[in-house]
Amino acid sequence: MKQRETVSMTGDEISGLLSAARKTHLATINPDGTPHLVTMFFGLTEGRVAFWTYRASQKAVNLTRDPRLTCLVETGEDYFELRGVQLTGVARRIDDLAGVTGVGRLIAARMPDVPRDALDAYVTQAARKRCAFVVEPHRVVSWDHRKLLG
Numbered sequence: 001m002k003q004r005e006t007v008s009m010t011g012d013e014i015s016g017l018l019s020a021a022r023k024t025h026l027a028t029i030n031p032d033g034t035p036h037l038v039t040m041f042f043g044l045t046e047g048r049v050a051f052w053t054y055r056a057s058q059k060a061v062n063l064t065r066d067p068r069l070t071c072l073v074e075t076g077e078d079y080f081e082l083r084g085v086q087l088t089g090v091a092r093r094i095d096d097l098a099g100v101t102g103v104g105r106l107i108a109a110r111m112p113d114v115p116r117d118a119l120d121a122y123v124t125q126a127a128r129k130r131c132a133f134v135v136e137p138h139r140v141v142s143w144d145h146r147k148l149l150g
Contacts, residue, residue, distance in 0.1 A: 009142035014085050017142075018044060018073060022110045025072040026051070028062035036062055042071075043106025045134060049073075049087060050103045052132040060131055063091045071135055082145040091133040103132035 009017070021042075028036045036058055042051045049071055053060050063069060067090040074084035094100055104123035111119065 007143040007147050009144050014142050021073045027070045028059050029066050041107050049135040052103045052130045055131045067091045080145050080149055084143055086141045087137040088139040089137040094132040100130050100132045101127040
């Protein structure tokens with residue numbers, strides 16, 4: 001058996017990692033073809049990664065011009081602890097206020113250390129200046145190096 005087959009995660013394991021994580025590394029494509037890489041808080045909608053950003057941000061401009069992206073969600077410090085999910089696909093843009101606010105609420109719900117009323121007020125205020133995106137994955141690659149030990 002190839003090592004890739006050994007360490008690949010099941011659908012449930014992928015869902016579990018995405019559900020437990022709060023941040024993703026997000027890569028978009030700059031106009032000159034170079035990657036634009038940032039870390040973003042995200043939520044899940046119907047199992048898909050969703051995030052929001054200011055409409056004028058570089059990532060929003062890049063995704064509007066070219067919706068291709070890659071997201072990486074990973075955890076672990078040592079080699080035999082590494083787990084990750086890489087999603088490659090396209091981003092579907094959301095501009096309507098209700099949709100953007102909904103994504104903002106998904107993200108806020110994953111921030112347990114902030115009082116709920118403060119988050120609600122922030123989301124309502126911030127949504128007016130933002131757009132949101134939902135990742136439509138075309139390829140999912142995963143790994144769980146803990147499987148190498150057992």
